[in-house]
Amino acid sequence: MKVLIIGGGGREHAIGWQIDNTSKGAGxxxxxxxxxxxxxxAQIAECYPCLDVANFPDLANFAKEKEIDNIIVGPEYPLSIGIVDALSAHGLHVFGPTAEAAQIESSKFFVKRLMKKKGIPTADYDVAYNLDEAIGFVKNRGYHCAIKADKLCNGKGVFICKGEDSKEAADLFIRFIRMIFETRIGPAIIEDLLIGEEASFMAFVDKNGFILPMEPSKDHKHLLDGDNGPMTGGMGAISPTPIITREMHDKIMKKIMHPIVEAMREQGINYTGILYAGLMIVENEPLVLEFNARFGDPETQPLMVRLETPLLEITRKSLQGRLHEVKLDWDKRSAACVVLCAEGYPGKPILGTPISSDDLYLASDIPGLEVFHAGTTRDEQDRIVTSGGRVLGVTALDNYLECSITKAYKLIGTILKFEGMQYRKDIGLHVQEFLKTRMKNFTA
Structure with a gap:
């Protein structure tokens, strides 16, 4: 069987690794x-970096020429511009939502209206069509809000105002709002700022609307420790997260996942693929921060090292409308992923920085550790070098969350390092503190 993965990040490396790993195990x-x-x-697949993922005729010809059986789309951009529609029209089997269905991620305004209509819990919001309107909505909320671009922004289309009424804070949020309108990714969505425990909840959805939830995970969006600094595509993740209890899991399915799929179908949109809900748990109730139409990145990395059911089987059953036949099996251990970024990220990352191949090979031989590549390529001297902002995802698996986190960090800065490397040093720390607090309350 031949499988084509669209994308070139840590998420796609983890997807390929899972398919490769489980297929070898099954012979x-x-x-x-x-x-x-x-x-x-490139260590597990034939890569074609010169092909454009937005050139659908070339992609279709390539898939036919290589006799591709299944296509899995990783990133949001090709989904938003209709890669599934275009390739499916050529008779190819593509896992992912259509462009119409992918609006759940590509338009914040679209999904906010859908949630409001269906009564799905989310933050109250206003929509601004110009700078003055947006500033007014921010002021009305006492400078305590989330400002979001309507359209895709590579995971960096959110600015958080934390109630600071200083000139410096005003300059920052005004600059962000200006960027939204100048780059035509507006309108701007101004939301009430939700305070609580954040979590990621992903599920497979088949063509008949059957939802098969994955184990919960937690992303870390801010660049700096303590959830400070600018927003990024994600600096690390853990799975599972104790924030999502069995009771909370059931609430999320009942109040969020089933209603949003139903809402789409009521609009005449059949959603097939990955459904991702970014959540804030406030006073033991889940509220939606965002929906994504694909696997989260970096959450996919800890999820894929824990998923024991072959991913290819799940995607095939999803396209066939037979997801109810699948049982997801998970490694009971905890996984943690720490993302290593290039100097300058999330602004203008410095590219072309060498990463020692010997260090990468040495790291890959350590039991319970996987290093997933994101922004890497080989230069003219055949050296592995940085080619993007997020470079590597060090993903560790161990019996306890604390142990998996320690294992990942032990590798970073000793065996694995490169010039200008930046990373958070508190991935999973908040969850560990959450667990300690829960235990104290339980024993009190």
């Missing part, structure tokens, strides 16, 4: 291809 022969891929994916 199934799978050949992987990736467009564009990266230096890590």
């Amino acid at each position: 199934e022969k799978i050949k992987l291809f990736a467009i564009p891929g990266n230096a890590g994916i």
